[in-house]
Amino acid sequence: MTDIAVETAGLAKRYGNARTGKTALVGLDLTVERGEVFGFLGPNGAGKTTTIRLLLDLIRPTSGTVRVLGADPRDNAQLRGRIGYLAGDFRIDGRQTGREALTYLGDLRGGVPAARTAELAERLDLDLTRRISTLSKGNRQKVGVVQAFMHAPELLILDEPTSGLDPFLQQRFVELVQEASANGQTVFLSSHVMSEVQQTCRRVGVIRDGELVTVADVEQLRQSAHRKVEIAFAERVGAEVFEALPGLQNTVVTDTPDGASVLRAILTGSPDALLKAAARFEVTSLLAEEPELEEIFFTFYEHGSTGNGSKEFAA
Amino acid sequence: MSSTVFRKHLTDNRRGFLGWALAITAVAAMYSSMWPVLGRNSSLSSAINSFPTAMRDAFHLQDYGTAAGYFGSTVFGLLVPILLAVFAVAAGTKSIAGDEEAGTLDLVLAHPVRRVRLAAARWLAVLAAIVLVGVVLLLVELAIRVPAEFTTISTANLAAMTFQLVLFGCCFASIAFGIGAYTGRRLYAVVGGAYATVASYLCDSFLPQINGLHWVQAISPFSWYLGGDPLRNGIQWTHCALLAGLSLCCAAVGIRGFDRRDVAQGG
Ligand SMILES: Nc1ncnc2c1ncn2[C@@H]1O[C@H](COP(=O)(O)OP(=O)(O)OP(=O)(O)O)[C@@H](O)[C@H]1O
Numbered sequence: 001m002t003d004i005a006v007e008t009a010g011l012a013k014r015y016g017n018a019r020t021g022k023t024a025l026v027g028l029d030l031t032v033e034r035g036e037v038f039g040f041l042g043p044n045g046a047g048k049t050t051t052i053r054l055l056l057d058l059i060r061p062t063s064g065t066v067r068v069l070g071a072d073p074r075d076n077a078q079l080r081g082r083i084g085y086l087a088g089d090f091r092i093d094g095r096q097t098g099r100e101a102l103t104y105l106g107d108l109r110g111g112v113p114a115a116r117t118a119e120l121a122e123r124l125d126l127d128l129t130r131r132i133s134t135l136s137k138g139n140r141q142k143v144g145v146v147q148a149f150m151h152a153p154e155l156l157i158l159d160e161p162t163s164g165l166d167p168f169l170q171q172r173f174v175e176l177v178q179e180a181s182a183n184g185q186t187v188f189l190s191s192h193v194m195s196e197v198q199q200t201c202r203r204v205g206v207i208r209d210g211e212l213v214t215v216a217d218v219e220q221l222r223q224s225a226h227r228k229v230e231i232a233f234a235e236r237v238g239a240e241v242f243e244a245l246p247g248l249q250n251t252v253v254t255d256t257p258d259g260a261s262v263l264r265a266i267l268t269g270s271p272d273a274l275l276k277a278a279a280r281f282e283v284t285s286l287l288a289e290e291p292e293l294e295e296i297f298f299t300f301y302e303h304g305s306t307g308n309g310s311k312e313f314a315a
Numbered sequence: 316m317s318s319t320v321f322r323k324h325l326t327d328n329r330r331g332f333l334g335w336a337l338a339i340t341a342v343a344a345m346y347s348s349m350w351p352v353l354g355r356n357s358s359l360s361s362a363i364n365s366f367p368t369a370m371r372d373a374f375h376l377q378d379y380g381t382a383a384g385y386f387g388s389t390v391f392g393l394l395v396p397i398l399l400a401v402f403a404v405a406a407g408t409k410s411i412a413g414d415e416e417a418g419t420l421d422l423v424l425a426h427p428v429r430r431v432r433l434a435a436a437r438w439l440a441v442l443a444a445i446v447l448v449g450v451v452l453l454l455v456e457l458a459i460r461v462p463a464e465f466t467t468i469s470t471a472n473l474a475a476m477t478f479q480l481v482l483f484g485c486c487f488a489s490i491a492f493g494i495g496a497y498t499g500r501r502l503y504a505v506v507g508g509a510y511a512t513v514a515s516y517l518c519d520s521f522l523p524q525i526n527g528l529h530w531v532q533a534i535s536p537f538s539w540y541l542g543g544d545p546l547r548n549g550i551q552w553t554h555c556a557l558l559a560g561l562s563l564c565c566a567a568v569g570i571r572g573f574d575r576r577d578v579a580q581g582g
């Protein structure tokens with residue numbers, strides 16, 4: 001047994017023929033460790049779904065290699081038994097009830113206890129006796145969530161799993177992922193919902209135009225992120241003191257009519273130097289905004305940006 | 316696993332399959348029950364006998380006055396096999412290509428079932444549906460055989476004809492299934508199946524009347540099905556082997572292609 005859940009090397013995928021084809025992935029190198037919750041982010045059309053469908057052997061690589069749970073996914077039914085998959089655009093035959101569908105899918109996996117599906121359905125508030133064609137989009141998505149989780153697979157591959165779910169159910173879903181993670185299951189999660197990523201993922205990979213732009217630790221990202229700071233002083237202070245500080249940009253000092261002043265700036269990394277510089281004056285208030293993961297990722301999503309966040313300072 | 320897929324395909328489509336079986340049987344029963352009226356109508360027989368030979372050959376109207384001749388040209392001659400071919404092409408198309416274009420194949424293929432087995436199980440389920448049509452049709456024909464006065468056709472020969480009809484249906488189901496599995500495109504499967512049906516009919520009826528084109532009859536599934544007159548002579552084993560062989564080839568090529576290609580997400 002390896003401790004790598006997903007590994008791709010030089011993975012490339014080109015759709016269609018040579019002339020009219022479209023390259024969706026260009027040499028993706030990605031490693032997801034066993035037991036971790038890995039967020040897979042990127043703008044629309046970046047190649048997330050393509051990568052995921054390659055992992056499941058629904059499509060075949062143009063070049064490069066894929067290993068999933070230590071095995072080659074190619075024509076490997078046994079491997080798929082160890083995976084739970086929820087497609088980005090989950091679709092299922094509507095002529096059956098939720099229970100019939102889940103029984104069939106469970107049978108394909110060699111049987112899943114009915115109590116387990118019932119429990120999951122109850123947590124998600126899903127009525128299994130209704131015909132799927134009569135369900136709303138969100139309720140249909142719940143069927144997808146249940147079928148992915150019901151057999152407690154070693155690896156969950158989830159492509160935008162909460163699309164169509166209301167905030168309450170998104171929270172239920174986050175709990176499911178956290179439970180799976182506590183169980184030692186690996187989760188590979190593609191998502192556009194940052195709050196969900198922030199709550200579940202330890203590491204994230206960002207893909208853009210078929211290439212991995214970065215892989216980062218969520219906690220570290222937050223630490224190193226830019227945050228807006230605002231410090232109010234009881235006296236007038238000179239901007240020069242702060243402009244010289246490393247990690248501080250867009251420094252503006254505004255004097256107020258009552259003889260006080262306010263410093264506004266964008267801080268990157270440790271606040272230590274800034275605090276020491278400010279301590280020389282009388283500070284009346286201090287505000288440091290929590291950086292939103294969303295904002296951090298905007299910089300990676302921007303086309304043509306190098307991902308160093310320089311765009312953020314333009315304003 | 317495969318038997319699960321097989322059963323599921325039948326239960327999911329049970330309404331459609333049963334509906335077609337009943338519709339085709341109703342058409343066959345209707346034509347059969349007209350035999351006492353039309354067959355005994357000597358002026359109709361002599362009118363048909365005055366048609367040019369080529370035309371009578373084309374429509375299998377050589378001896379409208381006997382039960383075997385009447386059944387061969389009407390009940391089993393055109394409408395029933397064409398209806399069955401339409402059903403077969405539709406069912407063959409739907410089993411892979413239809414499911415794929417609807418975007419619902421993805422989910423099943425992400426489960427621990429090998430593509431080859433999934434496709435083979437669905438192909439067999441479609442064949443089972445066609446066998447079902449044959450069984451229902453045969454039972455009804457046997458039930459009305461005495462009241463509709465066609466006892467001159469033996470039970471065995473009626474069964475032989477139905478058996479060849481089933482193989483004929485399987486052949487077109489397999490053609491559509493094969494194209495659909497190979498390409499993943501519903502349109503190709505439907506159009507391919509429809510062309511094959513029409514071409515095979517023409518190769519058996521009109522084209523052989525043209526000088527120098529008589530040989531095309533030998534490659535027509537329609538003529539494999541009807542040629543040799545099973546209603547009089549019982550099962551034609553060579554023809555059966557040809558129909559079964561073509562079915563197997565189409566299915567095998569389709570399944571092999573399906574196993575190797577990308578599965579579409581559906582739109
Ligand atoms: N079957 C296909 N044929 C041709 N091009 C395709 C096909 N599927 C995807 N593509 C292209 O490949 C690229 C990557 O698509 P993919 O679906 O992997 O993006 P994604 O990251 O999942 O996007 P989203 O966030 O919108 O789901 C896109 O440019 C898309 O147009």
Ligand SMILES: [Mg+2]
Pocket residue numbers: 048049050088159
């Ligand atoms: Mg996608």
